[in-house]
Amino acid sequence: MALFGRKSYRTLTELVAGCQQRQPRAQRALYERYQGRMLGVCVRYARTLAEAEDIFQEAFLKVFDHIHELTKPESADSWVKSVIVRTAINYYNRTTRTEEQYTGYESLSDTPVSDDHLPVLAGYDHEAILALLARLTDDYRMVINLYLIEGYTHAEIAALLKIPEATVRSRYSRARQWLVNYINQHGIQRHEFLGEGS
């Protein structure tokens, strides 16, 4: 027994088992294992860092509360991430979705544009992408995140967000157009200063 140190959990299975037994050391180890990556996920879904931290905190408490439901400890990585994503979606549904129903964001950037700037968009680093995502509305940001970064299909996103699949497709298309328009309007981007041209 490590008296004041950290008990080392050699495998993910041991770690999950420790958390299922509500061992504080295991919970801390699990937290330290995922804290950086999961807060990064939350930052993508939130508008501000404070919102991201709220999602992060709520999600980790869910993880600790429901980890006994995890039957396959080896799949803990994807399970934790799915909890984070679902918590972000719930947070979005709870706080902003109602407001957006009255704002009509989807009427924005309807102008069809070409995909000429997509290579530029693909050359961005995470800072630039986050800056762009922060400018998107919540529903567009949600779809972009789920489709482009998480890798869900339109059908899965529709199931997660509980909206029709056609709406998902529409939102994604408009969000992408908005991004390309933004690049087209604002010209030189930071990756060109850094010599990271695509």
Add this chain to the structure above:
Amino acid sequence: MNSWEKDPDELLRRRWQKVFNEFEVQPRPALTRQILGRPVSGKQLKRRLLVSVCIGLFIALTPLAIYRDMVPQQTITRLPVQRKEQISIQGIKALQPATGLLRTSGQTIKPASDNTDRVALRRKDTGFVAEQADRLPVTVTTGKQNAGKQVRDSGLKTADGNVPFVGRKTQDTGSRVAAIRTGIKSGPARHLQTDSVAAEISLTGAAPPLHTGSDSLTTAGFALVIPVVDHPYRMQYINARRLLTLPGIPILTSIADSSAPVVPDAPRKQLRWFAEVLPQSSFQQMHVSQTVPGYLTPAGVPVAFAPATWGYQLHGGFRFGPFETYLVAGHLRSWASYTVHENRYRVEPGSATAYSAVRETYTISENRLLPLIGLGINQDKLLFKGRYQAGFGGQLLYLTASSRTLADLRAKAGRVFCKWNYSWFTGLSVDYGLNHLMSEHKHLAIRPLLVGVVLRIQPKPGQ
């Protein structure tokens, strides 16, 4: 055909997934505490507290147990009486006034002048010369002859109340043998507790037996024996090894021999409590963590011994001889002030060009008081006749806020003095951390170097 023309969304998805695959954002420590505080609190806190208390009690009580085992060894033990080899004073009897000579093997005791009431003994290589006042002779017999008879005052009259001095403390040797009174006075007879003397003065092994020739001993010899009666515990310093080296009458010589080294009075080990308060200013050796995305420059570093650098420790424990064990509680000051120049830029509109890249920089200033508990062990040494004290030891501290352990080495030196019926120690201490602590944002690895002022109170020795 360009690959982008096949499925631009798929390629965009692949690149963005690659970009965010390793993307991490470290949460603030406060957020971590907030999240881990809920499941951690309760059982874990109680368990940590219980473990700490158990270890503290164990360390505190271990010296006590050792002390109890050692107590019998430190008390004065009487050697078993060996009747054949000991000087039996039970056989001393008073004789009529006379002047006698004690002849031992090659030793002569000369009578002193009439006006002298003190006995001076000078040891020579082969014997000693004793000068004495005019005294009544006594007869010393060995063995069981005259056993049980009482020793009576010989009726000797001297100028100063018949108090001869022998074996006086001399300044050149710093002997601890005090001036010894013989106890011979004019007046009523006294009874000597000779059994105890016989028990204290024992000759073992090949010690030469007392050879008095005619079994008579002058009062000089008697006067030199008597102090043993008055100060029986002094005899604990006359060990068998010394007695074996004495010619003739070992007891007389050993007491009168002021030039011989005296067995030092070993400090009596005693379990004593003590309490310390220790304000400490925190100096820090800081190294940049490898996870910092950029480089750091110091900014707004507090000056040495500034108020913002002080923490404190409270020590309480027990001393056992030169060793001490104690529990520690207090607050460790940790500070860090630096500017982070990250390896990323932001685009800002400039005057000369349309856009300019500006490096992301921000300043972090941390100053925290970290609660700590711990254990320590130390060894002290008195210097300069006990006026000063130096110590060296170590501590194991547990920082409760960050759940980190810090081991450090301690050195201290200062002045010891007695006041208000207590023993005090005040001095300086330096603690050097053996392992690193991390700054709050985990940008710096900090090795503490604590300089402090010690103020200690403990009971006086012997109390």
